Amino acid sequence: MGQTFVEKIFSKRAGRAVVPGTILTVKPDYVLTHDNSAAIYKTFTGMGATKVFDKNQPLIVLDHIVPASSEKAAINHKTVREFVADQQLPHFYDGGRGICHQVVVEEGFARPGSLIVGSDSHTTTYGALGAFSTGIGRSEAAGIWALGEIWLKVPESMKIVLNGIPKKHILSKDVLLHIAGKIKADGALYRSIEFSGSYIENLSFEQRLTLTNMAIELGAKNGYIAPDEKVFSYLEERGVARDAYEALYPDSDAEYAEVVEIDVATIEYEVAAPHTVDNVKNASTLKDISVNQVLIGTCTNGRIEDLRQAAEILADKKVAHGTRLLILPASNEVYLQAMDEGLLKIFIKAGALVLNSGCGPCLGAHQGVMAPGEVTVSTANRNFKGRMGCNTADIYLASPYVAAATAVVGRIATPDDLEG
Amino acid sequence: MAIIKGKVFVYGDDINTDVIFPGKYTYTVTDPDEIAQHAMEDEDPTFVKEVVAGDIIIAGKNFGCGSSREQAAFCFKYLNMGAIIAESYARIYYRNCINAGLPALEIKNLVARVKRGDIVEIDTEAGTVLLPNGDTISFPPLPPEVDQIMKEGGLTNYIKAKLSQ
Numbered sequence: 001m002g003q004t005f006v007e008k009i010f011s012k013r014a015g016r017a018v019v020p021g022t023i024l025t026v027k028p029d030y031v032l033t034h035d036n037s038a039a040i041y042k043t044f045t046g047m048g049a050t051k052v053f054d055k056n057q058p059l060i061v062l063d064h065i066v067p068a069s070s071e072k073a074a075i076n077h078k079t080v081r082e083f084v085a086d087q088q089l090p091h092f093y094d095g096g097r098g099i100c101h102q103v104v105v106e107e108g109f110a111r112p113g114s115l116i117v118g119s120d121s122h123t124t125t126y127g128a129l130g131a132f133s134t135g136i137g138r139s140e141a142a143g144i145w146a147l148g149e150i151w152l153k154v155p156e157s158m159k160i161v162l163n164g165i166p167k168k169h170i171l172s173k174d175v176l177l178h179i180a181g182k183i184k185a186d187g188a189l190y191r192s193i194e195f196s197g198s199y200i201e202n203l204s205f206e207q208r209l210t211l212t213n214m215a216i217e218l219g220a221k222n223g224y225i226a227p228d229e230k231v232f233s234y235l236e237e238r239g240v241a242r243d244a245y246e247a248l249y250p251d252s253d254a255e256y257a258e259v260v261e262i263d264v265a266t267i268e269y270e271v272a273a274p275h276t277v278d279n280v281k282n283a284s285t286l287k288d289i290s291v292n293q294v295l296i297g298t299c300t301n302g303r304i305e306d307l308r309q310a311a312e313i314l315a316d317k318k319v320a321h322g323t324r325l326l327i328l329p330a331s332n333e334v335y336l337q338a339m340d341e342g343l344l345k346i347f348i349k350a351g352a353l354v355l356n357s358g359c360g361p362c363l364g365a366h367q368g369v370m371a372p373g374e375v376t377v378s379t380a381n382r383n384f385k386g387r388m389g390c391n392t393a394d395i396y397l398a399s400p401y402v403a404a405a406t407a408v409v410g411r412i413a414t415p416d417d418l419e420g
Numbered sequence: 421m422a423i424i425k426g427k428v429f430v431y432g433d434d435i436n437t438d439v440i441f442p443g444k445y446t447y448t449v450t451d452p453d454e455i456a457q458h459a460m461e462d463e464d465p466t467f468v469k470e471v472v473a474g475d476i477i478i479a480g481k482n483f484g485c486g487s488s489r490e491q492a493a494f495c496f497k498y499l500n501m502g503a504i505i506a507e508s509y510a511r512i513y514y515r516n517c518i519n520a521g522l523p524a525l526e527i528k529n530l531v532a533r534v535k536r537g538d539i540v541e542i543d544t545e546a547g548t549v550l551l552p553n554g555d556t557i558s559f560p561p562l563p564p565e566v567d568q569i570m571k572e573g574g575l576t577n578y579i580k581a582k583l584s585q
């Protein structure tokens with residue numbers, strides 16, 4: 001019997017054929033942590049550990065509250081820097097480099113066939129490069145620092161087959177939200193999702209990352225997209241040679257717990273209304289919703305392609321009176337490129353506030369916290385109550401096109417509303 | 421600790437980590453007692469006033485979905501709660517419970533059979549749950565890797581024991 005991607009990678013790591021439900025102990029290639037590294041360090045010492053087992057494993061990126069918003073956050077960062085210096089950890093990125101998931105991709109750590117875990121739920125992102133990657137808890141990250149290994153259970157696999165050609169301005173964000181509305185937030189619970197079909201094959205590398213980034217919002221353990229030339233050449237440009245990894249693909253006769261087929265040509269502008277990602281509505285049914293704040297960025301949609309799309313809508317336009325627009329590039333590389341391409345100029349002229357790269361308002365800890373009763377349209381991945389710092393505010397999730405059009409109109413809008 | 425007995429708090433499906441332990445406290449509230457005081461803050465404000473050691477949460481599907489923040493599991497541990505029983509869990513949350521040494525059982529269709537304040541008894545050795553009406557429900561044993569961590573009282577103790585070997 002053939003194997004799915006996840007069965008294949010775990011069999012390879014275990015040195016024997018494994019089936020869903022098998023629990024095995026593995027050595028991950030990398031373990032990602034961010035501002036939570038200070039708390040993890042505390043647990044690490046609490047475990048009686050003094051030395052990191054394998055210095056090459058930890059990837060540490062400060063991104064959640066950068067620059068520090070308070071003395072407490074500053075002490076937190078200081079603890080992390082001291083720990084990194086003390087243990088002489090080679091893979092450390094201080095505040096300003098970018099959001100951890102974007103940095104891991106840009107720095108070439110995520111590769112086809114990699115096994116990466118991270119103390120952040122959106123670690124699923126690297127599946128777009130054909131890696132197995134998933135989120136773990138803080139204590140588990142401390143455990144890996146101490147022992148170099150972790151137990152994982154081989155999940156069942158689920159295939160989401162996306163065929164067809166999307167309508168103009170319909171992005172992978174709309175596709176993912178459509179899937180969330182259809183299968184719900186627990187539709188892929190504990191499963192490994194394989195995204196496939198002609199839509200995926202034709203999809204840009206950057207838009208693929210949006211899909212795997214949000215696989216966790218469907219409950220999945222990981223998301224996977226078969227790596228192809230787009231991935232190989234991206235890595236090559238970043239100095240990762242083609243023989244530095246081994247791409248793994250599911251067998252054609254592999255067994256899936258469920259197969260969902262979707263014709264993307266039927267997908268419209270999709271918006272996740274408060275307070276769950278699966279509360280998905282067609283944008284055209286939400287045109288009466290006035291919006292106080294629009295956020296374009298985050299690890300879901302803060303890449304250069306996303307910013308280009310936003311700029312396409314915002315060029316020579318102004319943000320509506322009464323609405324604030326925040327732009328949050330996913331990394332300083334994206335920031336720089338947006339600057340070179342003149343996108344930042346478009347944003348600033350439109351009246352936007354361009355934030356430093358990092359998580360910014362996404363988790364409600366600083367920058368762009370909302371007031372009671374306010375409404376934000378965001379390109380991020382979560383709209384839970386209180387997510388942006390205020391539990392009586394509303395968050396709608398949308399694509400960069402819809403978010404940008406909304407900023408111009410001041411109410412939830414789509415690019416179609418600006419045409420003609 | 422074979423018997424866990426306590427009153428139950430009953431919740432529905434998709435209780436996410438933001439309502440269990442609000443994200444805004446993630447980096448500012450670090451003291452265990454203080455973490456405990458915010459448990460269920462955005463879902464059930466009276467929860468912390470009523471909960472006592474040994475109490476049990478019974479919930480629907482996908483309990484603990486959302487962020488990987490451990491405080492959402494540890495807050496219940498710090499309250500010395502007995503166990504969580506849910507129809508299913510978000511997987512990171514399930515792992516966090518094990519790492520906290522907090523029993524997390526997966527049992528279907530229990531929400532409709534109990535109400536807040538009922539007394540429920542779990543026998544972890546026998547693998548049974550006793551409901552107020554006398555019904556007994558069985559659940560399967562934990563896989564050995566997980567059982568070992570639970571027996572040590574959580575991942576920290578488990579690793580401590582391994583490092584000192």
Ligand code: SF4
Pocket residue numbers: 064099100101120122298299300358359362363380381
């Ligand atoms: S941008 Fe938002 S979702 Fe992404 S890592 Fe940061 S806080 Fe998490």
